[in-house]
Amino acid sequence: MSRIGVFVCHCGENISRTVDVERVAQAAARLPGVAYATDYKYMCSDPGQSLLKKAIAEHNLDGVVVAACSPRMHEKTFRKAAEATGLNPFVCEMANIREHCSWVHEDREEATAKAIDIVKLMAARVRRNRRLAAITVPVTKRALVIGGGIAGIQAALDIADAGHEVVLVEREPSIGGHMAQLSETFPTLDCSQCIMTPKMVDVANHPKITLHTYSEIEEVGGYIGNFQVTVRKKARSVDMAKCTGCGVCMAKCPQKKIPNAFDKDMGTRPAIYVPFPQAVPNTPVIDRENCTYFKSGKCGVCAKVCGPCAVDYTQQDELVTEQIGAIVVATGFDLYSIEPKPADSPIQGYGEFGYGTIPDVIDGMTFERLASASGPTGGKILRPSDGKEPKEVVFIQCVGSRAREKGISYCSKICCMYTAKHTMLYKHKVHDGQAYVFFMDARTPGKNYDEFWRRAIEEEEAVYIRGMVSRLYQKGDKVVVMGSDISVGIQVEIEADLVVLATAVQARKGADTLAQKLGISYDKYNFYSEAHAKLKPVECATAGIYLAGACQGPKDIPDTVSQASAAAAKVMTLFAKDQLEREPIVARVNERFCAACFACKKVCPYGAVEEKEIRDRQGNLIRVVASVNPGVCGGCGTCQATCPSKSVELDGYTDEQVMAMIEAL
Amino acid sequence: MIDLAKKIEAPATIDITAYAGATEAIRAEAAKLLTEGAVAAVIGYIPGRRNGTAIPAIVTSPEKAQELIFSPACVNNLALYLTRAKKEVKGKGRLAVVAKGCDMRALAGLMGESQLKREDVVIIGVACAGVYGSGADRDAPLAEKNIARKCRECRVHAPEGADVVAGSLPPLPEFSPVEAEELARLEAMTPAARWAFWKEHFSRCIRCMACRSLCPFCYCEQCICDRNRPQAVEATPRPAGNMAWHIVRAMHLAGRCAGCAECERACPMDIPLNLLNRKMARELKELYGHEAGLEPKEKGPLNEYREDDDQSFIK
Numbered sequence: 001m002s003r004i005g006v007f008v009c010h011c012g013e014n015i016s017r018t019v020d021v022e023r024v025a026q027a028a029a030r031l032p033g034v035a036y037a038t039d040y041k042y043m044c045s046d047p048g049q050s051l052l053k054k055a056i057a058e059h060n061l062d063g064v065v066v067a068a069c070s071p072r073m074h075e076k077t078f079r080k081a082a083e084a085t086g087l088n089p090f091v092c093e094m095a096n097i098r099e100h101c102s103w104v105h106e107d108r109e110e111a112t113a114k115a116i117d118i119v120k121l122m123a124a125r126v127r128r129n130r131r132l133a134a135i136t137v138p139v140t141k142r143a144l145v146i147g148g149g150i151a152g153i154q155a156a157l158d159i160a161d162a163g164h165e166v167v168l169v170e171r172e173p174s175i176g177g178h179m180a181q182l183s184e185t186f187p188t189l190d191c192s193q194c195i196m197t198p199k200m201v202d203v204a205n206h207p208k209i210t211l212h213t214y215s216e217i218e219e220v221g222g223y224i225g226n227f228q229v230t231v232r233k234k235a236r237s238v239d240m241a242k243c244t245g246c247g248v249c250m251a252k253c254p255q256k257k258i259p260n261a262f263d264k265d266m267g268t269r270p271a272i273y274v275p276f277p278q279a280v281p282n283t284p285v286i287d288r289e290n291c292t293y294f295k296s297g298k299c300g301v302c303a304k305v306c307g308p309c310a311v312d313y314t315q316q317d318e319l320v321t322e323q324i325g326a327i328v329v330a331t332g333f334d335l336y337s338i339e340p341k342p343a344d345s346p347i348q349g350y351g352e353f354g355y356g357t358i359p360d361v362i363d364g365m366t367f368e369r370l371a372s373a374s375g376p377t378g379g380k381i382l383r384p385s386d387g388k389e390p391k392e393v394v395f396i397q398c399v400g401s402r403a404r405e406k407g408i409s410y411c412s413k414i415c416c417m418y419t420a421k422h423t424m425l426y427k428h429k430v431h432d433g434q435a436y437v438f439f440m441d442a443r444t445p446g447k448n449y450d451e452f453w454r455r456a457i458e459e460e461e462a463v464y465i466r467g468m469v470s471r472l473y474q475k476g477d478k479v480v481v482m483g484s485d486i487s488v489g490i491q492v493e494i495e496a497d498l499v500v501l502a503t504a505v506q507a508r509k510g511a512d513t514l515a516q517k518l519g520i521s522y523d524k525y526n527f528y529s530e531a532h533a534k535l536k537p538v539e540c541a542t543a544g545i546y547l548a549g550a551c552q553g554p555k556d557i558p559d560t561v562s563q564a565s566a567a568a569a570k571v572m573t574l575f576a577k578d579q580l581e582r583e584p585i586v587a588r589v590n591e592r593f594c595a596a597c598f599a600c601k602k603v604c605p606y607g608a609v610e611e612k613e614i615r616d617r618q619g620n621l622i623r624v625v626a627s628v629n630p631g632v633c634g635g636c637g638t639c640q641a642t643c644p645s646k647s648v649e650l651d652g653y654t655d656e657q658v659m660a661m662i663e664a665l
Numbered sequence: 666m667i668d669l670a671k672k673i674e675a676p677a678t679i680d681i682t683a684y685a686g687a688t689e690a691i692r693a694e695a696a697k698l699l700t701e702g703a704v705a706a707v708i709g710y711i712p713g714r715r716n717g718t719a720i721p722a723i724v725t726s727p728e729k730a731q732e733l734i735f736s737p738a739c740v741n742n743l744a745l746y747l748t749r750a751k752k753e754v755k756g757k758g759r760l761a762v763v764a765k766g767c768d769m770r771a772l773a774g775l776m777g778e779s780q781l782k783r784e785d786v787v788i789i790g791v792a793c794a795g796v797y798g799s800g801a802d803r804d805a806p807l808a809e810k811n812i813a814r815k816c817r818e819c820r821v822h823a824p825e826g827a828d829v830v831a832g833s834l835p836p837l838p839e840f841s842p843v844e845a846e847e848l849a850r851l852e853a854m855t856p857a858a859r860w861a862f863w864k865e866h867f868s869r870c871i872r873c874m875a876c877r878s879l880c881p882f883c884y885c886e887q888c889i890c891d892r893n894r895p896q897a898v899e900a901t902p903r904p905a906g907n908m909a910w911h912i913v914r915a916m917h918l919a920g921r922c923a924g925c926a927e928c929e930r931a932c933p934m935d936i937p938l939n940l941l942n943r944k945m946a947r948e949l950k951e952l953y954g955h956e957a958g959l960e961p962k963e964k965g966p967l968n969e970y971r972e973d974d975d976q977s978f979i980k
Contacts (some may be wrong), residue, residue: 010671593887595749597778626777642968644917645885645890659895 001127003035006119009043009068011098016041018102020112024067027116033127035059044074048067063126064092069118070099083192088131090584090652095122115320117665124664128657132584139225140325141575144169146217146514150557151330151549151564153199156170158568159328160208167322168203169211169231174279175200177332181262181365183372183379185557186421187452193278193374200280210322212373214285220320220327220517221607223632224544225580227324232345235315238272247280249302249311250274258290260376264366266384267376271480272302272311272537286292286311314510326544329518329528330564331511333550335365336400336408336504350399353501354472359385361472361480361499363399364418369622371425381429383498388391390433390497393426394481394569396469397439397491400504408504410525413554415502416443420453421463422500427658435462436494438469440482446558465492473497505554520545521607527553538567545592546570585652586633587640593647594625600639601626608632609639674840674934677838679737679794687735687791687832691763694789694829695730702907704787705758707732717803723850735805735832737761740796740881744771744927747781748884761787763831765796766821770923770958771881774824777961780884790827795819799930809840815926815939818842821929825918826960848943854897862905863941867911869934872902876914876928876938882921889913897903911941919945920965952978 006028010016021039029037036059042048055061064087066078071094079089097115105111135591141164145156156168168175179185180200182192201207212231218560219230238249260269271276271291272284282617292299292312303311332609338355355361360383373379383390397419401412406493416439423435444450444465454461469483478495485492507526508514515522520540521529528551531539538546546567549560574580589600591614599607612627626648628639637650646655694709711722711732719738723746724730743762746754754760756770756811764772766875767944775781794816797803801811807894824830854862877883878889890910898913922942929939952975953966966974 178930591887595780595885597780597884599778600962603970644888644889644895645888646889655897656895659897 001129002033002205003061003125004031004033004063004065004126005052005061006031006034006037006060006065006067006095006123007048007052007055008037008039008097008119009048009066010039010041011068011102012042013609014099015068015115018105018108018111019115020096020108021115023112024097024119027117028065028123031120031123031183033063034123035061043068044077047589049077052078052081053128054083055086055089056560056662060086063129064120065126066092067097067115067122070094070096082620089134091126091129093122093129095119101425120664121661124179124660125657128660129653130651132651134583135582135630136579137225137582139575139577139580140227140323141165142167142322142324143326143571143575144229144322144324145328147177147330147332147549147551148175148203148211148213149330149332149549149560150179150196150199151178151332151551151560152267152328152657153203154208154564155328155548155568155571157199157202157206157511158565159571160206162568162572162575163208164572165210166206167210167324168218168230169215169230170211171216171275172275173214173236173283173285174275174281174391175203175211175213175280176276176278176280178365179557180276180278181368181372183368184421184425186360186417187446187448189421189424191373191442193372197278197280200278200506204280205517206309209547210371211281211318213281217514217517220519222324223606223634225325225574226583226631227327227544229324229327231321231322233318233320235317236283237283237288237291237311237313237315239310239315240281240283241313242308243283243306244308244310245274245284246307247274247284248305248307248561252305254301255259255290255292258287263376264363265367266299266366279401283310286656296503304415310384312461316455326546326574327518327569328546328548328571329514329520329540329551330548331508331514331551333505333554335363335554336506338363338399338501338503342480343348350501352471353396353399353469353499353502354479358472358474358479358499359383360390360497363501363503364415364422367422367500370609371422371429379429379508380424381433381498388477388497389430391430392434392494393423393436393498394469394479394494394496395422395435395437395500395502396438396481397502398468399501400506401502402440408506408525410554411443412502413443414505414556414600416441416453417446417500417556419500420444420456420462423456424460424465426463427460433462434478436481437462438467438481439464440466440468442638446556468493505550508551511551518542518545520643527551538563538570544574573661582631583635585628585635585650587628587635587637587650589626589628590649591627592645593623593645595645595647596624596626597644599642599644600628603638605636605638606632606634608634666804668739677808677840679812679838680835681737681806682833683792683794683832683835684736687793688733690831691735691789691791692731694831695724696727696734699725699727703759704761706754707749707761707763707789708734708743708754709763709789710735710741710743712733717797724756725757733763735791735793737794737812738803739763739765739791740799740813740930742768742771742881742927743776744881744925745879745927746971747772747775748782748881749863749886750884759785759787761789762765762951763789763791764824764827764831765791765793767793767815767819767923767925769824769826771819771925773958773961774882774921774923775884777963777965778882783961788824788827788829790830791825792823792830792832794822794835794837796852808838812840813926813930814844816840818844825860844940844943847937847940849948851940851944862907863911866936867907868904870907870911870936872900872910873933874908875931875933877962879927879931880918881927882918893947911936911938913936915941915945917926918942920949920955920967921957922946 008025023041025037082092083089083591145152156166160166213235218232221228255271259265260267288294369375467484467486471482481494512527548567549562707724710719798813898909926939955966
């Protein structure tokens with residue numbers, strides 16, 4: 001490219017405040033290969049783009065450098081504008097003088113000098129740009145949804161209702177997630193299972209949805225439109241095709257004393273079990289760790305009593321590979337464990353709250369199970385220690401959340417609302433009981449949320465005390481709560497029958513491992529990162545992967561469902577096309593010089609390098625060389641860095657271009 | 666150090682008659698393979714024109730096979746002839762190669778890099794007690810003063826993984842570990858002294874590329890140093906280009922070089938190239954527990970990313 005146009009953007013004042021844009025344009029005009037340079041207040045605006053188009057036509061430009069923001073922001077915008085004038089879009093490049101320069105420097109002189117250097121680099125690169133053609137790849141119109149909580153269920157149903165196939169993978173034996181464990185939901189107090197289970201059944205019955213429960217993601221390969229996902233279907237020990245769900249096995253299982261994790265270990269379940277009565281699918285699994293047959297080889301009662309002979313002790317884990325076009329990650333959250341020293345957690349525990357040592361100190365989810373009609377107490381609020389009805393209950397908010405010194409600085413978002421709900425549920429069940437809530441702030445933004453919280457105080461007589469609790473201890477059959485009321489500046493001591501801790505929402509254990517399999521990014525708390533906090537809240541930076549629900553950050557049910565539908569809409573948008581256009585920034589092998597050591601194949605994270613046989617016209621093999629599948633190549637350039645003879649190069653980032661950029665300085 | 670001095674003084678020679686047995690076995694095996702037609706050619710050694718020398722030879726008939734020898738003069742690493750750099754040899758068809766224990770490591774490396782298939786080559790391993798050092802007195806028996814440096818600390822006298830093994834090992838005396846001492850000296854230097862040390866050595870380089878021509882791992886169709894668009898390494902023997910070439914060479918061999926020391930033997934300017942190779946090998950062993958050439962490996966540590974890789978060097 002020998003007639004390059006350089007367009008320096010002021011970005012309002014974002015750039016021009018620290019960078020002398022006029023001087024940058026003047027310096028650019030003197031660069032080799034630059035035929036035209038100018039500056040403008042907003043290059044990305046409509047007049048800015050018109051200016052660019054007009055200059056290309058008037059000055060017969062064959063390359064464009066837009067010195068403005070990050071290419072992540074507007075590269076597409078300007079490439080489109082350049083393309084409209086008939087230029088190849090890939091001869092238009094961004095010189096980032098905003099994020100890389102004006103935003104991070106203060107000294108105007110130095111920042112201007114740096115901006116000139118950045119423009120120099122990009123001009124040197126554009127001079128050696130090749131005209132590239134976009135790559136089209138077919139789209140597999142089949143979505144994978146990981147996680148069968150309310151987020152995954154909603155996303156799966158939406159995508160399936162649009163007519164596309166969906167594979168839903170759930171780690172537990174049943175879909176439902178946390179929402180299935182809740183008693184009632186804010187702000188309307190409708191029964192969680194009543195609104196949840198019909199959706200679960202819809203998933204099971206949907207002709208477009210393939211459900212893999214008790215399954216985990218083993219491996220993810222490929223790229224947007226063309227993922228290959230291997231799912232490990234863990235051995236259920238029960239043949240799903242034969243099982244009728246009659247439940248005789250569960251009734252006859254002699255091992256019945258296993259704490260039921262679904263009920264927060266309050267109830268018990270047999271070794272062959274479904275997590276809860278409304279489970280979907282209603283096929284039990286054998287918990288091999290606790291099953292007498294698997295431990296000692298004796299028993300086998302479930303197999304004997306099973307009418308359709310569905311119990312199969314020899315079942316092995318099965319690996320299923322699915323061809324997938326888009327992935328929705330909806331793996332949800334874990335609740336912060338408040339033991340004195342939680343295992344594998346960077347955050348410190350709350351030993352002072354006596355969780356795990358004082359039996360009547362429980363967490364919010366345990367309270368949900370106590371309040372739930374399907375819970376271990378049949379919906380009666382009875383405290384764990386002696387099964388008595390508690391008359392005074394203290395709720396403590398922000399346990400783990402917003403505690404920088406303990407390791408979590410974020411707000412868990414849902415606790416204010418569910419604690420208000422707990423006080424109401426308690427009042428509805430124990431009319432003469434009194435609820436106290438220790439809180440730092442009440443955060444109730446959301447439709448009908450603040451009204452809900454006010455109702456807890458004004459109608460349901462919950463006593464809210466602004467302040468934190470310093471210590472809990474057992475005194476007789478009471479739990480003494482020592483705290484402060486900072487609004488009046490006094491110490492408070494309450495002798496409670498039950499204490500409920502609103503523990504923080506955390507990322508799922510193992511969220512990082514899954515992220516690494518998927519190749520998506522996550523923050524320091526292991527919550528998955530969206531591509532843009534405001535403008536791309538459901539997309540991952542990795543194309544073709546979308547987020548729904550609390551795996552991205554604490555979320556309540558309405559937000560989760562909205563995001564799940566948004567993610568589904570993104571998937572449908574992707575599936576609306578038969579072909580997908582990809583940037584042609586892919587590696588290319590110089591077959592003449594390739595020595596076929598296949599170091600590139602070994603390092604390629606995308607599995608894009610293949611062995612290609614070169615034959616003569618008679619079909620005799622002349623030699624074997626490496627070859628890059630442009631549809632699979634992710635354009636990372638690892639092969640280029642690895643190749644000892646530099647026989648593979650990344651289009652758009654060839655050695656020649658990069659060396660020219662270095663030399664331009 | 667006193668103990669070491671004693672060892673040097675101790676009269677220790679290697680009984681060269683053992684090599685005659687290897688010669689016989691190689692001839693017999695080569696003749697058999699060629700007669701049967703199992704291979705198209707045997708790569709081995711024949712006597713050089715001057716006494717006490719040997720040169721590589723590609724033998725294609727059973728009669729010619731009787732000229733093959735093995736002696737302490739058989740210094741070359743014949744793995745070189747199985748690389749794409751020697752296409753005319755590879756083009757002959759299935760090959761047999763005479764390989765010392767040290768050469769076997771290069772063969773394993775080539776197999777790991779898809780350059781050679783095990784089934785495409787018959788390996789005639791040789792039990793080798795040692796070979797002459799460069800410039801050594803070749804009339805005297807193989808002893809402390811004329812044995813090659815690499816043979817002093819050799820751990821692969823008996824080749825492993827060969828199809829047949831020719832000869833047997835004579836009793837092996839202890840030699841002074843000059844290579845280990847040299848490496849220790851290098852490592853004891855301050856970074857500045859080490860830099861100066863290499864700068865001095867590399868400044869003498871005349872860029873004859875003998876080190877590249879002999880290296881079994883320099884099999885690229887076109888070396889990065891010969892590329893000029895863009896030019897990565899200056900081609901003329903000037904300090905900057907010399908330094909660049911030797912750094913490229915060291916980095917490209919890291920984790921691959923099995924220490925045959927052919928580069929050092931071939932260098933007309935006596936640059937201690939194998940010292941650099943050994944230093945790189947030690948780094949890889951310490952960082953990743955990797956040792957080149959013990960077995961054909963799909964991935965070396967430098968083209969593999971592992972979560973538990975040592976990151977402590979990133980500061």
